[in-house]
Amino acid sequence: MDEQINGEGEYAMKINKQEINVNGATYIIRSAIHKDARALSEIRLQIDEETQNLDREKGEDFIDVQGFEQLIKADIENKRNLFLVAVVHDRIVGFSRCEGNQLKRFAHKVEFGVCVLKDYWGYGIGKNLLKESIAWTDSNGIKKITLNVLETNEKAINLYKQFGFKTEGILENDKVLSDGLYYNTLVMGRFNV
Template sequence: MSEPEIREARESDAGALLNLYTKLDWETSFMLYEPGERRHTADEMRRRIREVKAQENSTLLVVDGGGELVGLLGAFGGRVRRKRHSALIIVGILQEFTGRGIGTRLFERLEAWARRSGVHRLELTVMTHNTAGIALYRKMGFEIEGTRKHSLLVDGRYLDEYAMAKLLD
């Protein structure tokens, strides 16, 4: 199997991206949406891709596994002047493709983009029990800035999240 390609999302990816989000929602409890809760359409996803491309401080990277999207990393920059230097990160990789260095490659590509785009602060949240995610983020230079107590309600249980960030020189 060839190495999956990491590239910027295109409007033509809308349907495949929606399919990826839906699979991730069913496959893991680490994403924000619960299975079946995501109600986006391909047209809405196409519009969202267009919006992200129009923002200098935002990007949406996808992992193309040879005709199927198998991962994504979105960086969504602040829209007000005081937050434009900062981008909120979301990431998801299908289980079948984890452990292959794709997460590392996504974050390396993200950091190169951020430096070119003038983004100084990368931030994300992660459930405190997501040990694989936390290990990846620490490896990529993110630090825990605090704990968001009971920030999520998953399967009837309140869960904590870490707020993590990385500052770029």
């Protein structure tokens, strides 16, 4: 779906809003909009505290409300970027981004990242954010999606494999977690021919 200005001066969705019901929970997946910035700034901090599967510890690389407003605006305007949110009862509980590269040699691909509040794990939110992102890339002529995933995050690795991602490389001793040990990061990609 192409972006357009709606009656409230906001950009309309890049994807069609999806309502999903899994295990008795109903949630919506839609494009991020300007008014989501405050909630995104707050839940990103919470998510960073809840898992070691992401790159950051709580408070690192903090993005404030204005930073998210700028990020959302840039993603809406950039045809190679997609910013999605998952919403339960008007509360954002997860989000994902596909970020493209403007260099011609890399214009065929985007990098995918996703995070979901721990209380909402097990409802297929990450899976459906990924599914919508793949559908968007396929319909926009983007040939490749790449991502990085911690080697111990077996659930995510299996999910990515279900969607056609393959391990393309291993970054050895890439991260030091709270236990003081070093862990590898898998570089995975999905190529759509």
